[in-house]
Amino acid sequence: MLKYTVSLAVIMAIIWLLFSGMWTHPIIVPLGAASVLLTVYLATRMKIIDREGHPLHLLVPSLKYWPWLLMEISKSNLIVARHVLAGKNSINPRMARVKASQKTALGRTIFANSITLTPGTVTVHVRDNEIWFYALTEEIEQGLKDGEMDRRATEFEGES
Known part of the structure; x- marks a missing residue:
């Protein structure tokens, strides 16, 4: 479960950075990190982070x-x-x-x-x-x- 949670956070952060293009903005980057953490937290609470929901094996x-x-x-x-x-x-x-x-x-x-x-x-x-x-x-x-x-x-x- 932990490997799926960590990989989800890393993948979402990478995608956010690539799509936003904001690497150094003093307000946008922390807000992006907060949105990734909030999303991972909510996904964990909803119990949707598993092998099927986050298929690393594929x-x-x-x-x-x-x-x-x-x-x-x-x-x-x-x-x-x-x-x-x-x-x-x-x-x-x-x-x-x-x-x-x-x-x-x-x-x-x-x-x-x-x-x-x-x-x-x-x-x-x-x-x-x-x-x-x-x-x-x-x-x-x-x-x-x-x-x-x-x-x-x-x-x-x-x-x-």
Whole structure:
């Protein structure tokens, strides 16, 4: 519990410093530190600092997953653009479902959000080990049904 609390405080302080750009201001910096400490205190009181709420164990696997997902987002952007430029007859919207092999709610959330981040798809329902999604075309639907994103999200999750 202590490692999650300390890492949350450090990460929030770094993000605050990077986003604010205030490194030496005599009033803003102490107020930023106070806001970080207050947030960590409230998160501790609410008992939301845990393995799932602050997933440090996903830091290393994310270095492999996020670049792959960014590449998939780029490829899907090109597919959607091609279909849009081809005209309305090229687009054939549909609802579909795919099995989710992740063991935890966090893993299924990662998978569902990855689907939604990919252009041409939107996750509409998650239930147990099944995800319902909207796909702009059959090509995009089949791209999800091939199981690669599910496999990589499960690998990213790291649960056995």
